[in-house]
Amino acid sequence: xxxxxxxxxxxxxxxxxxxxxxxxxxxxxxxxxxxxxxxxxxxxxxxxxxxxxxxxxxxxxxxxxxxxxxxxxxxxxxxxxxxxxxxxxxxxxxxxxxxxxxxxxxxxxxxxxxxxxxxxxxxxxxxxxxxxxxxxxxxxxxxxxxxxxxxxx
Numbered sequence: 571x572x573x574x575x576x577x578x579x580x581x582x583x584x585x586x587x588x589x590x591x592x593x594x595x596x597x598x599x600x601x602x603x604x605x606x607x608x609x610x611x612x613x614x615x616x617x618x619x620x621x622x623x624x625x626x627x628x629x630x631x632x633x634x635x636x637x638x639x640x641x642x643x644x645x646x647x648x649x650x651x652x653x654x655x656x657x658x659x660x661x662x663x664x665x666x667x668x669x670x671x672x673x674x675x676x677x678x679x680x681x682x683x684x685x686x687x688x689x690x691x692x693x694x695x696x697x698x699x700x701x702x703x704x705x706x707x708x709x710x711x712x713x714x715x716x717x718x719x720x721x722x723x
Contacts, residue, residue: 571619571626571662572599578658579630582651587630594629598622616663623655 572595580586587595602622606615 571602571622572596574658574662575599575626575630579627584630591630595626598625598629612667615667616660619659619663620656623659627655 572592575595576586576592599622602618602625606618609618
């Protein structure tokens with residue numbers, strides 16, 4: 571979000587920020603990202619992105635004009651800029667959510683391919699009968715069952 575904001579601000583003629591402005595923008599972007607990670611629902615990310623646009627704009631405008639926020643209020647006064655920020659926020663929120671979803675699917679597929687198959691699961695009933703059959707085999711060699719008389723060997 572920060573890199574795109576710097577590029578868009580420069581292309582629109584707003585100038586490129588110095589290191590202090592870039593740092594402020596990165597801090598604002600990190601705060602928005604941390605809030606989105608804590609809240610972690612698809613509905614909150616677009617809202618946070620829209621709310622973060624004025625903060626990013628102020629960080630860029632204030633830093634680009636040598637610490638003066640003379641052009642910072644253009645965000646509120648200019649309807650085209652406001653609409654561009656709103657569209658960009660929603661568009662990039664959707665792109666982030668799509669990338670997150672694709673990352674989950676790809677990582678799940680990679681885990682499925684690279685993980686060794688587990689041993690087959692034996693049900694409780696099958697395990698119980700296997701234990702009974704094993705104990706019957708250990709009792710008396712040659713006997714006709716567990717209740718038969720012992721056989722002399």
